[in-house]
Amino acid sequence: MKKLLAIATVLIIGFALMAGCTEQQASGDELKIGVVASMTGAASTTGKDVWQSAVLAADEINAAGGVYVEELGTKIPIRLIQGDDESTREGGQKAVSRLITQDNVDVLVGGFSSAVVSAHQSIVAEYKVPYIITGASTPIITRRDDVDTFYMFHHAPTTDDSGGQTTLFIDDTIRPAINEKFGFSADRPLKLAILYQDSPYGKGQQDAIKNTIAQENLNIEVVSEETFKMGETDYRTVLTSVKNSDPDVVYVVAFLNEQIPAVTQARRDVGMNTIFIAVEPNDDPDYYSGVGRYGDYSIIQSRFSPYAVPKGPIEASVEKFVNDFDEKWGGFPGMMGAATYEGVYIAARAVEDAGTLDKAQVRDAIAQVEMPQMVEAMKDQTIRFSDDYRESKFDLYMEQLFWDDDLQETRPKIVWPASLKETDFVLPDWFEPGKE
Amino acid sequence: MVVSPDIALQVVIWGLYAGCIYILLATGLNLIFGVMKIVNFAHGELLMLGAFVTFTFFTISGFNPYVLLAASVPILIVLGVMIERLCFRPILGTGKLNEIFISLGLIYIIQNAAAIIWTDEWRIIHSPYESITISVFGVNMPLDYLIIIITTIAILVALYLFLRKTTLGRAMRATSQNRKGAMLMGINVERMDMISFGIGAGLAGAAGTLWAVSGQVFNPYMGSLPAIKAFAIVIIGGLGSIPGAIIGGLIYGIAENFAIFTLGGAWKDAISFLILILVLIVRPTGIFGESSE
Secondary structure, three states, rough: HHHHHHHHHHHEEEEEEHHOOOOOOOOOOOEEEEEEEEOOOOOOHHHHHHHHHHHHHHHHHOOOOOOEEEEOOEEOOOEEEEEEOOOHHHHHHHHHHHHHOOOOEEEEEEEOHHHHHHHHHHHHHOOOOOOOOOOOOOHHHHHHHOOOOOOOOOOOOHHHHHHHHHHHHHEEEEEEEEHHHOOOOOOOOOOEEEEOOHHHHHHHHHHHHHHHHHHOOOOEEEEEEEEEOOOOOOOOOHHHHHHOOOOOEEEEOOHHHHHHHHHHHHHHHOOOOOEEOOOOHHOOOOHHHHHHHHHOOOEEEEEEOOOOOOOOHHHHHHHHHHHHHHHHHHHOHHHHHHHHHHHHHHHHHHHHOOOOOHHHHHHHHHHHHOOEEEOOEEHHHOOOOOOOEEOOOOOOOOEEEEEEOOOOOOOOOOOOOOOOOOOOOOOOOOOOHHHH | OOOOOOHHHHHHHHHHHHHHHHHHHHHHHHHHHHHHHEEEOHHEEEHHHHHHHHHHHHHHHHOOOOOOOHHHHHHHHHHHHHHHHHHHHHHHOOOOHHHHHHHHHHHHHHHHHHHHHOOOOOOOOOOOOOOOEEEEEOOEEEEHHHHHHHHHHHHHHHHHHHHHHOOOHHHHHHHHOOOHHHOOOOOOOHHHHHOOOOOHHHHHHHHHHHHHHOOOOOOOOOOHHHHHHHHHHHHHHOOHHHHHHHHHHHHHHHHHHHHHHHHHHHHHHHHHHHHHHHHEEEEEEEEOOOOOO
C-alpha cells in the first residue's frame, strides 16, 4: 500500500512538473487573453454572452492568420482563457488571480458588474496587466484613486454618459411633447421619478441624472427618488410610493430581471399610465418577450440593439456580427458581448502596434489605439480612449417601443438623437401627466 | 410622510400577497421541523422548483397556471419524499452538523440541476387574468392577488383539517409533540417523517406556483432569499408552530411593504430582521413558541 502511495505521489508530481514545462514552452507563442466573465451565478446569461463573443472575435482573428508581433517576426494565434467570476466579488478575485499568476495572460478583457470589477482591480494593479473592461459601467472604475488604474481601460458607456444622455433626451423631447399635448405652459418643468437599484451602478445613474439637470440647467424637477435591492422581484409598494409623487416620467435604473417585473407591475398592478425609461443593458430580445404589451411606448436607451440598427456605415458590420454569432452559437449577442468582441480586437490591435507582448508597451499601445468603430456606434466613429480616464466614448441613442400585432411583442424605433432618428417620439393616448 | 387611508390599504394588500408566499414556505418548514426536528436550508429551492414545474407545464400545455397547482404540488410532494428517504433519513439522529451540511449541499445540487434543465435565464409567466383589476374597499387590486390570497387560505384550511381531523394528521401531531411516546403508541414515526417532508415540499411547490403566477420573475438561484425570510418567520412565530408561521408571515409581509413605502426599498430586508431581533428580545421562544403543534 505504501509503495502504491509513493508511486502515485511521484506520478502526480511528475505530471504537475510536465504541465508546468508545457506552459513555459507555450509562453510567447500565442497571445493569451484572459476573459473575465460571469459564467456561473446570477449574471451567467451575460457571462456566456461575453465569453461567446470573445471566442467569435478570437476565431476570426486566428482564421486571418493571428496577430503579428514584430519582436517575434511572426504572427501568433490568440488563446482565450476563461476566468469565471461566479457573479461575485470573491469569485472575481479568485478568477483574476488565477489568470494572472497561473495562466500568465498577456491582456485581460471583460469584467461585468461594477461591484465585482472594483473588488479585483487591486490585483490587476499589483501585477500591471493591461485590462480592457467591457462590462462595468461606473466611472469610478478608472477614476478611483485608492487603486492604481493606469493599466485599466474602460470600453463601456459610463453611468455619467448613459444617465447624462438620457436626461438630455427627456428635456429635449419628452418635456416639450407633454407640454404641447396637454396645453401646459412651455416652461412647465417635467416631473421625473427615479427608481434605482441600490448598487454603485444605480447610484451612479442617479448622480448622473441630477448632475446633468444641474449642469445643463434643465427644466426637470425630480419628484421622487426610490431605491430597491439588487435582484428584487416585487416592486408594487415602491411603485405605489412613486405613483404618489405624480411623475410624468419614471426613469428605472435596473437590470433585465428587475426591469421586466418593475414595468409590468407598474402598468398592470399599480395602474401607472406614464412613460417608463429603461437603461441600456436591457436592450435584449428577452426584454421584449418578457415585458410583453406593458412595454408599449416605453423608452429604452441603447448602443447595440437586437432590433434597431442605426443607419449608416455601422449597419453592415452589425449585421455580419449578428449573423456570425447566430451561426456559431445560436441566438443574439448582447451589448456586453458586443463590447467584449471589440475588446478582443482592441487587444490584438494594441499588441500589433506595440510589436511585443511586453505588458507595459501593450498598455501604452492601448492608450494610443485609434480604430474605426466596429459593431457599436462610437463618437467620431472611432474607438479611442480618453487621455484623462482612459474611457472610450459611445454614441448612445434612445428607442421607443411599439406593439407589433404580428409578432405579439414590441419592437423599437430610434427616436433620438436627430442624426440617427427613425421616427418621432409618441405620447400614447393613455398617458396621464403628473398633476400640477 | 402623510399616508392616506387608500394608499395604506393598497400597501397592506401588497403585504398580504407577499405574506401568502412566506406563510406557505414557513408552514412547510415548520411542519418538517416539528416532526423531524431538522432544518431544511434547501427549502427555498423547492419553491424555485415549484415555479419551474409550473413554467414547464404552462409552456407545454397552455393550461391556466392556477390549475397547474395540481401538477406542482404532487410533483414536489414526491420529490420531498425522495429527498427525505435518500438524504435525511440515513443521517437522522447522527448529529445536527450532518443535517445542516446535507441541506446546504442540496441547495447547490438542486440549483445546478435546475440550471442544466431550464438554463439560468430569468423566466416569467403571464397569468390569463393579469389585465383584470378589481376594486376592494375602493382600492384597485389585481384579480390574481385575490385568487392567490384565497388559494393560500384554502390550502391552510385543508392542512388544518388534515392535521386535526384525520388519523394520519393526529399521528403526525403526536410525533411532533413526543417522538418516543408516539413510537410507543405504535405510530410509524419514519413514515410520519416522510409524509411531513412531502407535505412541506408540496407547500413550497404551491408557493412556487403562486410566485410564478403573480408575475414575479424566477431563475434557479432565486430560492435563497425567500427561504432565509421563511426561517426568520419560523423563529418569530415559534419553532414548530403553524399558527406562528401564519401570524409571522403576515407580520413580515405587511411590515416589509410599509418599510419600503416609508423608508425606501433598501430597508425591505433590514426591517424584517429588526422585527426578528425585537421578537427574540421580548419573547425568545417566538410568538407561539410554547404551544407548538
